[in-house]
Amino acid sequence: MLLQTLLLTPLLLVLGCALAPLSKTALLFRKKDSISAWRDEAIQKLWEERRLMGRTPLLASPLLKSFGNAELFFKNESAARTHSLKHRYAWALVLWALVEGHIRENTTVFETSSGNTAVSEAFMCRLIGVKFVAIVPDTIEAVKAAHIEEQGGAVLRVPLGDRLVVARNLTEGRPDRFFMNQFAHADRAEEFHESGDFEHESANVFHEILSQFRALRGPRAVPDFFVHAAGTGGTISSVGRFLKKYALATRVVLADTEHSVYYDYVVHGRFRNESGAPLWVAPGMAGIGFGPMGPAIHGVSTSLTPAVVDLAVKIPDLASVAAMHFLRGIGILGGTSTGVNFVASLHLASKFADAGRRLSVVTLLADHASSYESSYHNGTWVREHFSAHGSFDCWLLVLRRSVELGVDPLRLGACCS
Ligand SMILES: Cc1ncc(COP(=O)(O)O)c(C=O)c1O
Ligand SMILES: *[C@@H]1O[C@H](CO)[C@@H](O)[C@H](O)[C@H]1NC(C)=O
Ligand SMILES: *[C@@H]1O[C@H](CO)[C@@H](O)[C@H](O)[C@H]1NC(C)=O
Ligand SMILES: *[C@@H]1O[C@H](CO)[C@@H](O)[C@H](O)[C@H]1NC(C)=O
Ligand SMILES: *[C@@H]1O[C@H](CO)[C@@H](O)[C@H](O)[C@H]1NC(C)=O
Ligand SMILES: *[C@@H]1O[C@H](CO)[C@@H](O)[C@H](O)[C@H]1NC(C)=O
Numbered sequence: 001m002l003l004q005t006l007l008l009t010p011l012l013l014v015l016g017c018a019l020a021p022l023s024k025t026a027l028l029f030r031k032k033d034s035i036s037a038w039r040d041e042a043i044q045k046l047w048e049e050r051r052l053m054g055r056t057p058l059l060a061s062p063l064l065k066s067f068g069n070a071e072l073f074f075k076n077e078s079a080a081r082t083h084s085l086k087h088r089y090a091w092a093l094v095l096w097a098l099v100e101g102h103i104r105e106n107t108t109v110f111e112t113s114s115g116n117t118a119v120s121e122a123f124m125c126r127l128i129g130v131k132f133v134a135i136v137p138d139t140i141e142a143v144k145a146a147h148i149e150e151q152g153g154a155v156l157r158v159p160l161g162d163r164l165v166v167a168r169n170l171t172e173g174r175p176d177r178f179f180m181n182q183f184a185h186a187d188r189a190e191e192f193h194e195s196g197d198f199e200h201e202s203a204n205v206f207h208e209i210l211s212q213f214r215a216l217r218g219p220r221a222v223p224d225f226f227v228h229a230a231g232t233g234g235t236i237s238s239v240g241r242f243l244k245k246y247a248l249a250t251r252v253v254l255a256d257t258e259h260s261v262y263y264d265y266v267v268h269g270r271f272r273n274e275s276g277a278p279l280w281v282a283p284g285m286a287g288i289g290f291g292p293m294g295p296a297i298h299g300v301s302t303s304l305t306p307a308v309v310d311l312a313v314k315i316p317d318l319a320s321v322a323a324m325h326f327l328r329g330i331g332i333l334g335g336t337s338t339g340v341n342f343v344a345s346l347h348l349a350s351k352f353a354d355a356g357r358r359l360s361v362v363t364l365l366a367d368h369a370s371s372y373e374s375s376y377h378n379g380t381w382v383r384e385h386f387s388a389h390g391s392f393d394c395w396l397l398v399l400r401r402s403v404e405l406g407v408d409p410l411r412l413g414a415c416c417s
Contacts (some may be wrong), residue, residue: 001041036050038105039325041129047200049081049127051358053088056080058212058362061332063342066284066347068404070359073223074332075209075365082151084335084367085235089190090120093180094128100164102178103130110171111137111180112163112229114287114368115144121180122153135167135216139283144371159276161292164301183293185232186303194239206239209362210248217360224302227253227344227363229288229337230262233304235364240308241293250362254312255337255344258389262288263314265296266306270297283385285317285336286375287367316344318386319413321376322395326403328377337375341366343399343409351407390417 007191044177056079066068068369077342080087108131111121118134124134132153137143137160145155157229171179195202214221226243228236240252256263276291284291296302326337332338341363353359375381382392394416402409 006248017067039101041096042098042103044123045127045188046091046098046393049091049124050203053081053203055208055212058209058216058326061214063330063403064345064349064353064359064361066404066408067346067358067408069357070347070349070353070361073209073213073360073365073372074334074338074365075205075212075362077205077364077416078334078368079389080120080148083371084116084118084120084121085205085364086116086367087123087236088205089182089186090117090124092191092203093182093185093189094121094124096185097178097181098128101178104127105130106176107131107178108133108176109178109180110167111184112136112167115140115148115371116287118153118155119144119147119151122148122151126152133170135163135170137163139286141371141374143374147371160282161280161294163292168365172329178203181236182298183301183303187237187250187299189306190234190238190303192238192245194242194246204238204242205235205364206242206250210365213360213362222248222250223360223362224249225251225253225345225348225361227341227348227361228366229255229257229285229340230290230304231288231337233262233290233302234263236302237305237308240305240310243394244308246264251310252308253344254309255340256312256314257285257319257320257340258314259284260291260314261296262290262304263312265290265302265304266309266312269306272298282417285320285340286372287335288340313347314345315340315347315410316389316395316417317388318392318414319343319395319398319409319417321382321386322399324372324376324377326399328369332365334365335367335369337364337366337370339376345390346399346402346409350402351408351409353406387389 057076059074061072064072077085110133112135122132134153135150135156138157167179171177191204230236260279261271264270275294277296280291320339345361350391398413
């Protein structure tokens, strides 16, 4: 009898469920859920934008040819519709926030940025019809702030290290406001998958690089290295995740700035429980490196995922600034991270190039020089802000020599600081 009851109980429960009338509140809730129609429309607008984005160009450059059989590729992200690598990234963040229900019809989106992310997010927010406020460092170049406003965003300037605190303060307890927090959420938002034959192409930058590289070098070719700096760490982590997921042999190299804690965070697991703020030396390289915003906590204050970074290298800031000027001299107009990326690429070529086998390095031309005419691309400004860092002219000479002779710029430049 007992056994029978035990056996029957689940059956009765199942029947009971099947016979019970549907909950009225559940029906009402679904009916009231008008966000879904608005959301579907917003998401469709973003996919239309993905189609319009197309692909940014991958440029082959002969700059590593003195290093033996080595070649350098720049993925020109300044050709994106809002002129930086952050276009695809803002697209992914806004799409993520819509899917997760963080952005609704009347939400105002807040973001902390050095400028580029804000320009691109302002564009995406305007596209879907929500308001946008950027919290930026008070040292921001006027032209970057103007670009945010041109895209319909509001600009709030605060000290560099205060951006997260201010953004949290302005949004906490306000259901009509959403703090996007690219530092925390890039990790969740950025795609790291292929598209296969699905009509909606992934926006992952390495997905594009791979298909462009293979069009040039053959259907199974992969670059030897992908080199990039990190701000939130979102871009390099999305590339690293893509590469690891598909077991591709390209090694991921973090090009870190001089006073940033990311090198120690990746290599030694440090700065997860201590702030890099006391070690930070202004002005640093705008948009990249990590230090003044407190400890580097994955998923909270940074998206940099150490497990998908293979190598890390630290580049003196003045070398990176000189690299921006050197590249400009040969018609490659890039911003701060383009300079860091280039010095790191030369260093890698000096370590790994080998005449017997072609070495390929892919890096990003992440944004355009025009954002830095008043700062890093202004010789007077550079001499004023970097006088304590050594000799700019010395680094400029070192870079010329390095490219001409195929030697390590970091070794050659040791005497410049
Ligand atoms: C010019 C430039 N390069 C690189 C980065 C860093 O990219 P990520 O935040 O994905 O690490 C930024 C971030 O703002 C940037 O503005
Ligand atoms: C990168 O793209 C921008 C925008 O299209 C263009 O002005 C620039 O010349 C390109 N850079 C290089 C090195 O081709
Ligand atoms: C959004 O705001 C508009 C204008 O104030 C209002 O008509 C509409 O009902 C609001 N929508 C939601 C979902 O709150
Ligand atoms: C948030 O802003 C309010 C009002 O300006 C201020 O009183 C408070 O100290 C701020 N809190 C933080 C954590 O910044
Ligand atoms: C951070 O954590 C490490 C390892 O647990 C510990 O040795 C170190 O003292 C901690 N530092 C701070 C500032 O708490
Ligand atoms: C270059 O920098 C100097 C010193 O900061 C400044 O006075 C000058 O206006 C800057 N030039 C441009 C074009 O922004």
